[in-house]
Amino acid sequence: MSNQYVLFDTPGPRAKRITTLLNIVVALLVVGVLVWIYRALDAQGQMEAHLWWNAINVNAWVNYLLPGIQFTLQAAAIAVVSSVIFGLLFGFLRLAPVRALRWISMVIVEFFRAVPVLVLMVFLHFFFSQFMAAVIDPRNSAYYAVIVALTLYNGAVIAELVRSGVRSLPAGQREAALAVGMTTTGSLRNVEVPQALVAMLPSLVSQFVIILKDSALGYIIGFAELLRYSRQLGAGYGNIMQALVVAAVIFIVINYALVWLAQILSRRLSSRTSGDVAIGIPGVVQFAGDAPAEAETTDTRSQAIIAKEQREE
Amino acid sequence: MEDILFLFEQYPIFEGFWTNIKLAFWSSISAFTLGVILALFRISPVRSLSWLSAAFINLVRNIPLTVLVVMAVLVFWGQLQISLHSDFNTNFFLLATIALSMYHAPFFAEAIRSGVNTVPLGQAEAARAIGLGFFSAARLIIIPQALRGAITPIGNTLIALIKNTTVAAAGSVLEASGVMRTMIEFNPNLMVAIFLIIAIGFSLIVIPVGLITTWLSEKLAVTR
Numbered sequence: 402m403s404n405q406y407v408l409f410d411t412p413g414p415r416a417k418r419i420t421t422l423l424n425i426v427v428a429l430l431v432v433g434v435l436v437w438i439y440r441a442l443d444a445q446g447q448m449e450a451h452l453w454w455n456a457i458n459v460n461a462w463v464n465y466l467l468p469g470i471q472f473t474l475q476a477a478a479i480a481v482v483s484s485v486i487f488g489l490l491f492g493f494l495r496l497a498p499v500r501a502l503r504w505i506s507m508v509i510v511e512f513f514r515a516v517p518v519l520v521l522m523v524f525l526h527f528f529f530s531q532f533m534a535a536v537i538d539p540r541n542s543a544y545y546a547v548i549v550a551l552t553l554y555n556g557a558v559i560a561e562l563v564r565s566g567v568r569s570l571p572a573g574q575r576e577a578a579l580a581v582g583m584t585t586t587g588s589l590r591n592v593e594v595p596q597a598l599v600a601m602l603p604s605l606v607s608q609f610v611i612i613l614k615d616s617a618l619g620y621i622i623g624f625a626e627l628l629r630y631s632r633q634l635g636a637g638y639g640n641i642m643q644a645l646v647v648a649a650v651i652f653i654v655i656n657y658a659l660v661w662l663a664q665i666l667s668r669r670l671s672s673r674t675s676g677d678v679a680i681g682i683p684g685v686v687q688f689a690g691d692a693p694a695e696a697e698t699t700d701t702r703s704q705a706i707i708a709k710e711q712r713e714e
Numbered sequence: 715m716e717d718i719l720f721l722f723e724q725y726p727i728f729e730g731f732w733t734n735i736k737l738a739f740w741s742s743i744s745a746f747t748l749g750v751i752l753a754l755f756r757i758s759p760v761r762s763l764s765w766l767s768a769a770f771i772n773l774v775r776n777i778p779l780t781v782l783v784v785m786a787v788l789v790f791w792g793q794l795q796i797s798l799h800s801d802f803n804t805n806f807f808l809l810a811t812i813a814l815s816m817y818h819a820p821f822f823a824e825a826i827r828s829g830v831n832t833v834p835l836g837q838a839e840a841a842r843a844i845g846l847g848f849f850s851a852a853r854l855i856i857i858p859q860a861l862r863g864a865i866t867p868i869g870n871t872l873i874a875l876i877k878n879t880t881v882a883a884a885g886s887v888l889e890a891s892g893v894m895r896t897m898i899e900f901n902p903n904l905m906v907a908i909f910l911i912i913a914i915g916f917s918l919i920v921i922p923v924g925l926i927t928t929w930l931s932e933k934l935a936v937t938r
Contacts, residue, residue: 407830407838408856409759410848420760427762445794515917517877520891524909527898531905610776617778621884628781632788642789649777649785656776 447642456643461634465644469630470651476544476626477613480551484612485605487552488559493594495564498585506560513557519618522550526622543624547616555612562604566597571675599674606663610656617652627651717904721897721911730893731915737807737879737889741814742872748815749822756827771820779878782813783885803888810882814875821871829864830856834938862934869927873920890915 412420442448455461494506513521529542537545570593578588598605620628631648635641721727755767774782786809790796798808833856841851880891894912898905 407833407835408757408852410838410842412759416759423760424762427760427766431762431766442794447793512913512917515920516913517880517891517916519880519883520894520909520912520916523891523895524898524905527895527902527905531902614776614778617780618881620780620784621881628778628784632784635788642785642793645781645785645789649781652778652781653773653776 452638452640453643455638456631456634456640456647461644461647465630465634466627466647466651469625469627469648470655472544472625472630473613473616473627474655476547476551476619476624477609477616480548480555480612480616481609483548483552484554484556484559484608487556488563489594491556491560492563492567493589495560496567496589510557510560513553514561516554518550518554518615519621521553522546522618522622525549543619543622546622547619547624547626550618551612551615554615555608558608558611559605562601562608563594563597566601567593569600570596574675596674599670602670603663603667606659606666610659613655613659614652717901718907718911721901721904721908725893725897726888727890727893727897727911727915730888730890731919733807733882733887733889734876734879735919737811737814737882737887738872738876741811741818741879742875744811744815745818745875746822746868748819749826752819752823753826753830756823757830767823771823774816775820777817779813779817779881780884782817783810783881786810786813787885806886807882810879810885810887813885814878814882817878818871818875821874822868825867825871826860826864828867829860829862832863832936833859859936862931862936865931865934866927869923869931872927873923876920876923877916 410416439448491506491510494502495510497503497506523546525546526543529537529545530539533542567589574592574596575588578592579585583591616626617628619626620632623629627648628645631644632641635644638644752767752771755763756771758764787806790812791798791805791809797805799805837855837859838851841855846854880889882889883892883895890912894908897908901908
């Protein structure tokens with residue numbers, strides 16, 4: 402916790418006394434609020450053991466939670482793989498030596514990043530059941546809509562990650578590759594993108610957390626994932642609150658597992674790239690003092706880069 | 715072309731977007747306020763406050779927004795019978811605003827914290843060395859620099875929030891994505907045009923926010 406000293410000086414004896422006092426007050430307040438919530442829920446009859454038990458017993462797991470987890474993980478896993486492929490492809494295109502390719506891929510990437518995932522998902526859901534009924538079973542159109550919408554949005558974000566990862570590499574890497582006789586694309590493919598990928602792995606994993614969380618949007622278009630299953634569980638046993646709390650806890654646990662993986666990866670891989678490796682926080686860009694890398698590319702960042710490119714051209 | 719005019723006449727497209735803007739406005743204000751409090755707690759030397767804030771941030775950030783919106787409606791209103799307003803639509807609007815604020819507050823908090831982290835330690839030391847107390851150092855030296863460093867992440871969170879207002883559809887709020895859904899259901903032949911109208915509408919809201927953020931962050935960048 403080095404950052405606390407920027408704003409706060411090293412505490413003296415008086416500050417230490419105040420801190421201890423505050424710690425006690427806060428602890429009491431937290432306990433007080435928790436007791437108050439417990440009693441308020443108890444007064445509503447929400448704390449009865451059978452309601453909670455019905456949300457976590459064998460029946461709940463076998464019939465509701467596990468199938469829900471399975472579909473959530475399945476959709477998220479497929480979307481992860483396909484969005485990485487999409488992202489790599491468009492990341493390459495955005496760095497391509499041909500200006501037209503760069504331009505077209507930029508428009509596509511920026512479009513999918515500007516449109517809310519849910520809007521994309523609702524559209525694809527209708528589109529698949531209307532026009533693709535021959536290829537996709539209409540009963541599964543929600544499932545495919547979730548996967549494709551997540552792929553397009555997160556693939557576009559990953560494309561930006563690839564690009565900023567390549568740009569954050571020291572210029573010497575590219576120069577050295579060109580000096581030993583590689584072509585520009587050869588240097589991209591064999592030197593720059595592999596290193597950028599290693600450097601961006603942690604932020605890639607935070608993007609996976611976003612994919613996992615956004616798969617819950619499928620609930621709105623009727624895809625049977627964890628949230629929908631736990632809602633059914635709650636509707637069946639009159640314990641909607643307990644069932645949703647369990648679903649939220651499951652999401653938290655899965656996401657924590659992913660973040661934990663990201664931390665291990667970034668520690669392992671930091672020696673294998675000349676880029677900076679940092680753990681990204683989903684949805685938040687990291688800055689120099691926080692973590693050395695540009696953990697997540699964002700709308701504004703890409704716009705800044707585009708503006709810079711336009712000036713340079 | 716006539717078909718598209720017909721859509722605009724027949725369906726509340728602008729009202730839908732207006733709901734998104736209202737949702738974004740109110741929830742960004744409350745999420746930002748809560749985010750400032752969380753960030754202050756997080757960087758305070760009082761351990762309990764910092765833990766409390768970290769716990770809230772890490773828990774809420776990992777729950778899907780859809781789950782929070784559904785919880786607000788089904789648990790808060792449905793199960794616990796807490797009604798925020800006698801008017802049905804206003805009630806759902808308020809519940810969605812609360813869920814959106816809760817979900818985005820941790821992201822604002824982390825954005826502000828990363829802004830504070832851009833301020834080098836030497837700035838605070840220099841401020842203390844010339845005799846400034848805690849409040850004057852914070853007001854004159856640290857917070858101005860921290861806020862400037864936080865502009866880009868705050869802008870990004872804001873953009874994410876605006877796009878996420880569509881999730882309020884899970885909480886029975888009629889907004890642009892819901893209008894789109896109704897339009898497509900009744901005019902499947904105009905599906906692509908309808909999608910493009912809504913998509914362009916969101917781009918028109920989101921892109922200016924991004925441009926302003928970039929402009930501000932360049933204009934106010936701290937040169938070190």
